[in-house]
Amino acid sequence: MSIIQLTPLDIGLAALLVFLLALLSWHWQLGVGKSLLIAAVRTVVQLSLIGMVLKTLFDQTALLWVAVMASVMWLVAGREVIARQKRRFAGPWSYGIGASAMFLSSFVITLFSLLVVISPDPWFTPQYAIPLLGMMLGNTLNSIALSLDRFTHEIWRERSVVEGRLLMGMTWKKAVRPYQKQALRSGMIPTINAMAAAGLVSLPGMMTGQILGGNPPVVAVMYQIMIMFMIASGAGFGAMLAIWLSGKRLSDHRQRLRLDRLT
């Protein structure tokens, strides 16, 4: 099956729907028309730019450029984790926790899938490396941000209880364990739900994309299963690291609760 190329006219027809929605929003004064149009313009500009970047990158197959691109994506994702936190850590810890969790969740897992699982030649083939990393970053970011936010929020809210537990002679580790468990759970649930619903409720985006791109469904399904396993483990490991680091940072050598380290 050959791929049907989309023309600017096709895009325009889709844009017409967005315009219609914006018009309705104005008519009924829903207040989302402006942000909808801005977001639509951003989509066009950002994706066109990334399309050009990817085209150049794919033409070159140079490790250096793949590494630069990957690093930029990783650093932006680290910032995004922190942007979603209600209570952030003061100083460089804030960014450090987000970035290191994203590194483990996405960088390490993508490297593993490139070197061990898929093994393209060369291993950093941008057609594989960049979309894989992008998918890992995009999907694990949510879990990590959720877990971290839940953990700091719970500790802040339950600070007297945490101190009550410390007063009963519990170690810091034991005193905060219930909150770490809760945080990890709330971060992992979206990923677990996505795995459980895959194929029944929704056709995952990557699989749909591959099928539209002309690949046989069996190949698409195999890739999707691999990706979902990678995302689940990346999200889990990343959230664990983020929660562990935050737990360390929220206490000190005398096992005190150090909320002063949150802003």
Place this chain on the structure above:
Amino acid sequence: MTIRFEASLRHLCMNSCQKGMALTVLRVESLTTTLGQAVSLALASGEILGIRGASGCGKSLLLRALVDLDLNTGEVWLDNRARSTIPAHQWRRQVGLLPAESHWWSDRVGDHFPKLLWPDEWLSQLGLNQEALSWSVNRLSSGERQRLALLRLLASRPNVLLLDEPTANLDGETTLNVEKILLDLRQDQQIPMIWVSHDPNQLARVADRVLVMEAGGFIS
């Protein structure tokens, strides 16, 4: 359940030593809390030190600093062992703080007790019974919370007691019962205590000496 606390070797020794000179159990040197005034004091075996002062003068902060719950400077010794050489959680087991407001994390009262060992008469003296342990935490009144928190602390058998308004939510009779339990404990086991109270009459009843606090430090 009849379980009597047995005096440890340390307490036996102290009882005999006390004839001559009271042994210092807790020694505090230049302890500075977040309020900024350095506090030094010594607590002898079996001594009850009363502390009073206006609200916000730093009584609770001093107790929190003693158990290393807030940032502080200075040093504290328990039986000549420096606090800094003892892991914080072990320190808090030995120097037990009863905060003015108690905190609970499980649904059932009994789940908060690391050990269920105490003399029979304590429950009845506190106006409680064995059933209290199966109660839901949500149904506790403030007075019940306070009595159960005291029981929880005593059950973990600390060597020093820091009591922050231990009878603030209790009626007259229960207050006297709590005082009796604590005074008996001091009598039998020579456990020293720091007792913070707003009530000068209570401190006159229980304390060997009373210090008055103002803005983080002692004035008398």
